[in-house]
Amino acid sequence: MLTIKYKRTMAYKGYNRPNVPRDPTNEEFVLSFTLDEVESGSAGSFFEEFGFVVIRDVLSKEEIEASVDDVWSYLESGAWRNTMFSNKSNPVANKFWSEDNRKGPDRNIPHQWDACWPNMENEGILGAPPVFTKQAFLNRQNPNVIKVFTKLLNTNKLIVNIDRYGLFRPTINVDLFGDGTVFKNKPMWETDPNLHLDVNPWEYYAEVAEPPKSIDYARAFPSKLSHLPTFCEEHNATGHSSAPGNQIRLQALLNFIDNREQDGGFQLVPGFHKHLEQWAHRTRDTLGKYKRFGSFNVLPSSDPIHQYAERITMPAGSLLVWDIRLPHGSKPNHSDRPRMAQFLKYFPAPPKGTFKQRKEIVEAKLEQSGIGDDLTATGRKLFGLEDYDD
Numbered sequence: 001m002l003t004i005k006y007k008r009t010m011a012y013k014g015y016n017r018p019n020v021p022r023d024p025t026n027e028e029f030v031l032s033f034t035l036d037e038v039e040s041g042s043a044g045s046f047f048e049e050f051g052f053v054v055i056r057d058v059l060s061k062e063e064i065e066a067s068v069d070d071v072w073s074y075l076e077s078g079a080w081r082n083t084m085f086s087n088k089s090n091p092v093a094n095k096f097w098s099e100d101n102r103k104g105p106d107r108n109i110p111h112q113w114d115a116c117w118p119n120m121e122n123e124g125i126l127g128a129p130p131v132f133t134k135q136a137f138l139n140r141q142n143p144n145v146i147k148v149f150t151k152l153l154n155t156n157k158l159i160v161n162i163d164r165y166g167l168f169r170p171t172i173n174v175d176l177f178g179d180g181t182v183f184k185n186k187p188m189w190e191t192d193p194n195l196h197l198d199v200n201p202w203e204y205y206a207e208v209a210e211p212p213k214s215i216d217y218a219r220a221f222p223s224k225l226s227h228l229p230t231f232c233e234e235h236n237a238t239g240h241s242s243a244p245g246n247q248i249r250l251q252a253l254l255n256f257i258d259n260r261e262q263d264g265g266f267q268l269v270p271g272f273h274k275h276l277e278q279w280a281h282r283t284r285d286t287l288g289k290y291k292r293f294g295s296f297n298v299l300p301s302s303d304p305i306h307q308y309a310e311r312i313t314m315p316a317g318s319l320l321v322w323d324i325r326l327p328h329g330s331k332p333n334h335s336d337r338p339r340m341a342q343f344l345k346y347f348p349a350p351p352k353g354t355f356k357q358r359k360e361i362v363e364a365k366l367e368q369s370g371i372g373d374d375l376t377a378t379g380r381k382l383f384g385l386e387d388y389d390d
């Protein structure tokens, strides 16, 4: 027992945890940067040091309101159900399909949130499928968001992945019927605390680089317009650190409601991007032995790494970007306020023609979303509908 503990602690020898500065104007939040500070490079210097950065005022008040409304509407629509129950044209699904069983719970009646809630509730994610709503697409093509990624990735030829929404239910003083009559604490709505890596560190830092795997976007589902979880994972199949586009890999979220410590939400291990390589070598024959082939690696709750994690709190409308090499995850909600976010990943465009299958699916989903003329020329490239010029 003692030996294992010693070995695990050794894995963090040489890791120097930097102290994350607080916002001098509001101690509830960590230090954040403006879009001008992204331009000037000061946000980038912070990012290099800490492995993450919060950019505030990326979304306008109207965009925040529209996004909050869209997360609730998405919950209510039931569009997060998997294809068996949401795809009318599938003969098996047809047997079960009806307008009634397709709906989700009412945003104003938390009493309904027990019996009917999207899966992945332990993670605070609204169901497994990626989100294809108009507002989610608009946020993905938001010029301010693109500005940040263009600067941090040093290229304007970007692709965005199609990811999900996060919604942590409030757990304190919940107004069950939305009419001020019955209030309950709901500890069972707390999400599981977790730290993980969306990359396989042992593969990323392998002595011999293996070629990256190709992705089947319509994997295992009868209709190419159905469930499609692969979209959320595409950025994780990184392969080796020396592969093209792998020198820096970013993940991000847009935060829609002021997020304080007690609201639960994102946490990370600051500065760990500088230590991951060492850690991967040290843990290759212990942790790595069991998790070798996965690109999603949860760090055991007994691992001392949890003591180094920090909640990243921030105002509504902020964009948080982190390096894929940071162990990260979330902590549960302990307040009367929900936590809401949209997850995003941008990456340099791969060679022309890589996205034939992906393009067909995204094109159909964009049309279904009703984005119409609001799809921008940049959006068409970001979503992979059109190639970038050489």
Ligand SMILES: O=C(O)CCC(=O)C(=O)O
Residues within 6 Å of the ligand: 123, 124, 166, 198, 251, 253, 265, 266, 267, 328, 329, 330, 341, 343
């Ligand atoms: O913010 C969260 O709830 C966790 C997000 C996360 O772990 C991820 O996007 O990989």
